[in-house]
Amino acid sequence: MSDLLERLRGRGWRLTSQRRVVAEVLDGDHVHLTADEVHARAVARLPEISRATVYNTLGELVGLGEVLEVATDGRAKRYDPNAHRAHQHLLCSGCGAIRDVHPHGDPLEALPAGERFGFTVTAAEITYRGLCPDCTAGP
Ligand SMILES: [Zn+2]
Numbered sequence: 001m002s003d004l005l006e007r008l009r010g011r012g013w014r015l016t017s018q019r020r021v022v023a024e025v026l027d028g029d030h031v032h033l034t035a036d037e038v039h040a041r042a043v044a045r046l047p048e049i050s051r052a053t054v055y056n057t058l059g060e061l062v063g064l065g066e067v068l069e070v071a072t073d074g075r076a077k078r079y080d081p082n083a084h085r086a087h088q089h090l091l092c093s094g095c096g097a098i099r100d101v102h103p104h105g106d107p108l109e110a111l112p113a114g115e116r117f118g119f120t121v122t123a124a125e126i127t128y129r130g131l132c133p134d135c136t137a138g139p
Pocket residue numbers: 092093094095096097131132133134135136
């Protein structure tokens with residue numbers, strides 16, 4: 001069973017076959033799928049699942065805090081099931097590949113008090129950009 005599925009069970013989320021398939025598709029580290037990719041993989045397991053159901057289910061999972069939405073420089077949003085282990089992202093500017101990474105130190109702590117402008121700061125997201133090995137090698 002996927003991590004995500006287990007967490008959803010634990011919270012008593014009503015698991016219809018459609019919701020289950022979406023949760024199964026979103027499993028593991030380094031998983032950052034677009035809604036269309038989630039739909040394509042879900043259809044392979046449950047042919048009748050509609051795009052609207054996939055989109056709605058993703059929206060609910062994000063609302064529950066069990067799936068993260070990752071913005072990727074103008075490309076389609078990605079959905080990340082690794083919502084409970086703090087991590088940052090490494091993004092390829094060439095092909096859009098994303099990796100979960102764990103930089104040293106806490107990015108929240110890294111912002112000095114003098115640069116908080118009175119804000120209560122609760123979250124920080126860091127995106128490291130560059131070219132992945134495939135894109136560095138060229139065509
Ligand atoms: Zn790349």
